[in-house]
Amino acid sequence: MNGISGESAKEAICCPERHILSVFDLTKWCRSKAYMEYMAMVNELNDAVKGVMSTEDIPISPKVMDAIDILDDLQKWTLEYPPEDMGTQRFGNVAFRKWYDRLTEEADDIIYGLLTAEKKGFVVELLPYFLNSFGNATRIDYGSGHEASFLIFMFCLRKLGVFVPSDNRSLVLRLFLKYIRLIRCLQTTYRMEPAGSRGVHALDDFQFIPFLWGSSQLIGNKRLVPESYLKPDIVEMHSSRNLFFDAIQYINTVRLII
Incomplete structure (x- = not known):
């Protein structure tokens, strides 16, 4: 996709089709260039917010x-x-x-x-x-x-x-x-x-990435430890500053009444 222009772009453009139809198809996906580049982006964005507060x-x-x-x-x-x-x-x-x-x-x-x-x-x-x-x-x-x-x-x-x-x-x-x-x-x-x-095997039924990128934000902090997310007062205090605690705060205050 990157760097494609002119007639070659028109030939290269196509509507995405689903190719991962079973767990056995994942191996090919995980070995693909697209997967490598996608994960590189996720990790690059993760690195970009290390130690950075949302505020x-x-x-x-x-x-x-x-x-x-x-x-x-x-x-x-x-x-x-x-x-x-x-x-x-x-x-x-x-x-x-x-x-x-x-x-x-x-x-x-x-x-x-x-x-x-x-x-x-x-x-x-x-x-x-x-x-x-x-x-x-x-x-x-x-x-x-x-x-x-x-x-x-x-x-x-x-x-x-x-x-x-x-x-x-x-x-x-x-x-x-x-x-x-x-x-x-x-x-x-x-x-x-x-x-x-x-x-059911994660902290939240709906989202995953806030916990990944939110944990990156916590790198270098000297006050919070893994068990901090179990304490509602600490979660509320840090929810506006951090994606991880923001996600936990949402679970604590909203998800339980759905």
């Missing part, structure tokens, strides 16, 4: 700001599609499908707005990852696979030069944090069910 003053480039504004607009849509009466049903408010239908209708234009003229053809490749970043409209659920889709979307934008290395810190502590805020809004507004069952 620090971080410069934001126009393109990162554009992406943040997009997520902000998507969150405002929840006010236009309020939850419907669910009766005794615990999960899956069908109003989410109206929100998602609008996302599907406008996604092309949303992505177009992030790309330069010569890269707009790549919207075909970006679209599936973008749409899959916000959950499944049929099941009305969300899980770490959807979170991974958003990371792949970020990865593609980096490959296209929309985001650059100097954006790394703001990608984590501004754009990704805004994404998490949006996802939590969707989860609570539409009572989204956790996707799959793997979340």
Whole structure:
């Protein structure tokens, strides 16, 4: 994707297709160049926030700001599609499908707005990852696979030069944090069910990355220890400064009442 232009770009552009259909397909994926580059991005972003608090003053480039504004607009849509009466049903408010239908209708234009003229053809490749970043409209659920889709979307934008290395810190502590805020809004507004069952083996049913990048933020601190996240007062104190504690605070205050 990176460095492709002109006629060669048109030939190279193709709609992504799912190739990981079973656990046996993972071996090929884990040996691929795409996987290596994807993990390199995750680790690079992890390194960018080592010892950095979320509340620090971080410069934001126009393109990162554009992406943040997009997520902000998507969150405002929840006010236009309020939850419907669910009766005794615990999960899956069908109003989410109206929100998602609008996302599907406008996604092309949303992505177009992030790309330069010569890269707009790549919207075909970006679209599936973008749409899959916000959950499944049929099941009305969300899980770490959807979170991974958003990371792949970020990865593609980096490959296209929309985001650059100097954006790394703001990608984590501004754009990704805004994404998490949006996802939590969707989860609570539409009572989204956790996707799959793997979340029971982690701290959270829905997210994974906040714990990885949040732990990087904690490197070098001299006060917090692993058991600190079990203490609600400490969690609340540090939730605005750190992605890890922010995620725990969300579990403590919101997830338990869903």
